[in-house]
Amino acid sequence: MMRPGSAPPAFSSIAGSRYALSMLLSILFIVLGLLLLIKGADWLVEGAASIATALRVSQLTIGLTIVAFGTSLPELTVNLFSSFSGANDIAIGNVVGSNICNILLILGISSILAPLAVQTSTVWKEIPLSLLAAGILFAQANDILIDGADASILSRTDGLTFLAFFVIFLWYIAGMRRLDPADDKDEGEHHSGFWTSCGFIALGLVLLIGGGRLTVMGATAIAELLGVSQALIGLTIVAVGTSLPELATSTVAAVKGKADLAVGNVVGSNIFNIFWILGVSSLINPLRFEPAMNVDLLMVVIATLMLFLFTHTGWLHRRLLFWRQRKGHVITRSEGWTMLASYALYVGYLVWRG
Numbered sequence: 001m002m003r004p005g006s007a008p009p010a011f012s013s014i015a016g017s018r019y020a021l022s023m024l025l026s027i028l029f030i031v032l033g034l035l036l037l038i039k040g041a042d043w044l045v046e047g048a049a050s051i052a053t054a055l056r057v058s059q060l061t062i063g064l065t066i067v068a069f070g071t072s073l074p075e076l077t078v079n080l081f082s083s084f085s086g087a088n089d090i091a092i093g094n095v096v097g098s099n100i101c102n103i104l105l106i107l108g109i110s111s112i113l114a115p116l117a118v119q120t121s122t123v124w125k126e127i128p129l130s131l132l133a134a135g136i137l138f139a140q141a142n143d144i145l146i147d148g149a150d151a152s153i154l155s156r157t158d159g160l161t162f163l164a165f166f167v168i169f170l171w172y173i174a175g176m177r178r179l180d181p182a183d184d185k186d187e188g189e190h191h192s193g194f195w196t197s198c199g200f201i202a203l204g205l206v207l208l209i210g211g212g213r214l215t216v217m218g219a220t221a222i223a224e225l226l227g228v229s230q231a232l233i234g235l236t237i238v239a240v241g242t243s244l245p246e247l248a249t250s251t252v253a254a255v256k257g258k259a260d261l262a263v264g265n266v267v268g269s270n271i272f273n274i275f276w277i278l279g280v281s282s283l284i285n286p287l288r289f290e291p292a293m294n295v296d297l298l299m300v301v302i303a304t305l306m307l308f309l310f311t312h313t314g315w316l317h318r319r320l321l322f323w324r325q326r327k328g329h330v331i332t333r334s335e336g337w338t339m340l341a342s343y344a345l346y347v348g349y350l351v352w353r354g
Contacts, residue, residue: 023225029218033211034244040207041248044070047200049258054194063253063264064126065173070205071245071265072272074212076280078242083281090234091281092141092154092289095273096296097239098246099134100346102266103303105240106247108339110254110262111331117259118329123311126267127304129169133274134300136165141289141297152289154282162279169271208245216241235296235350263331270304292353299346306342310335 044067052062075098082091110116140158143149219237228237246269253261281287311329 026218026221029214033215036207036211037244037248040204040211041252043200044204044249045253045256045258045261047197047204050197063261064268067249067261067265068268068272071249072269073209074242074245075273076277078238079277079281083284090238091287093234094238094242095278096300097235098243099270099273099300100303101239101243102246102270103307104339104343106250107266108336110250111336112333113251114254115333116263116331118263118311119260122263123329127308130267130270131304133271134304137274138297144291154287154289156283156286159279159283162275166275166279169275212242212245215244232350236347
């Protein structure tokens, strides 16, 4: 005899089968998405490096523009859909979580695979500009804290401010000097023709966007099946999912010895995410900001400061500790592990916060 309130065995069996099938399809989406991301990143790095040499433009410039914009397209796509549907937690959490992921997870893994030599211009210009972007976002998103308003909103005026800074960033990139002397060694390498390289970049971007989309769909479906909150999805699964193009591109670039592409891609993407993506998103539909996310905004600032500090540890060691002699600005494997551990602690906090 069946107990009151219990489901018939046949119904329970069907529900369990549907749950298992949904979980399996979600996992397949993630696996296929990752495969597309890896291949797309490989083509994108090769095409971008070839164009950099053909046009005598530094790889850092390519990383800060073409590669950064291309790998930020998944974040832009997610945020556009989120803005139109009014999913504020996803829109803001996606950008904030992606920026944290870009530095702590992506550069952490990249520097573990191969120590990353960072150009002086990146250390003193692009990284501080990324820090400025995080500071402006913190100020614009805290109407309650700064102005004593009833609610904190990223308004259309804030969006226009972000876009104005984005135009300044593009102007700065346009004025960057041509091919670095350090890149002259690449001229002896074999590179594809200009249009062939453009084709590789286009195909790479298509695979990256498609792979990122599939991965996010699969990860989001798994999260919903497990009953995870929307805020947690935005800061973790969606943020990591939309950052997978950056992860694939930067890790492949690091393995291939293209440190400028690896670092430029991450720093450029972080600037794009705040000034361009949040600018467009809040222009479409003002975004309500929950004060609880101030911890996450502070984490963006802390992660950027960590990146800035780690590019100076060689100088500090030489001047203060007189050991571990190291020239230039290099993110070492030990510093990569530190970034990775910091990201694990942050994700643990998010899960605890729930």
